[in-house]
Amino acid sequence: MKKVALVTGASGYLGGRLCRALLHHGYSVKAFVRKTSDVSSLPPPSDAGDDGGGSLQLVYGDVTDYPSLLEAFSGCHVVFHAAALVEPWLPDPSRFTSVNVGGLRNVLKAYKETGTIEKIIYTSSFFALGSTDGYIADETQVHPAKHFCTEYEKSKAVSDKIALDAAAEGVPIVPVYPGVIYGPGKVTTGNMVAQLLVERFSGWMPGYVGQEQGFSFCHIDDVVQGHIAALAKGQNGERYLLTGENASFKDVFDIAAEISQTSKPWFKIPLFLVDAYGWICVLFSRITGKLPLISPPTVDVLRHQWAYSCEKAKKELDYNPRSLREGLSEMVPWLKSLGLIKY
Structure with a gap:
């Protein structure tokens, strides 16, 4: 009998790719989406094919609506909890708590009530570990919780403790922590690199922003494979950073310029100007x-470094992230093929 995997947030940037990969690995997939979700990134619902792949079923609900989530758990063996609000700013910040914290609580409650779930892979975030100004962090770092750049960061730090406490109580949950995910797929807030490249090539982002080694960049397909490896090899309650090359947005823009054979930006935009632009974007958003691409919380993030080591995932999960140059060599022509950038 094929294992049945439930994927929350299945219509999102990560969730859609995860569903496709699970089908390829022979799982039957229940894609948990809202009635209003754009499911264009998902394959059509289907029965199992002759190629040994799994079947896909759309199930409707919301992680904040417990009855719908509990119903979706029925008949499932594993859960990939990838649903989250990933925006840097929302007009109603309480939604971060209700979706990111409340959603995880509901998943854990449904696990206990269902009784058939063998493992939960929980998609956390590098933000849950906190910034790394001047050093490279690993899974032993715990967020100091003294300052949060964004409400999203705060919600993921709170959720991280909930997940680890559940694991300590015997819940078979494995938290994974992607870095800044990039690559082909939905151009949403979850695909911030794509959005910034569009801004860069359109002329709205004419210079560099952020710190050196500001972020740990990871390709979407590497992160997906890391999730599936965590299901097969991840130890319950162990944290795994699914990050990649530690670099800056200057590196991203320079590599993109080399790939596209266009000129590189020649100056760094002062953060006070980006901050002013962010306030204007928030005003227009209201x-x-x-929702704005740049907001004051985004600028606060850019003031810090978020550099991490994925050596544990490489060793224990055979995680093998590609280089930033290799990933962008695929992504930049893809953005051009969609007409989102020109060069």
């Missing part, structure tokens, strides 16, 4: 209802 008028238009469209």
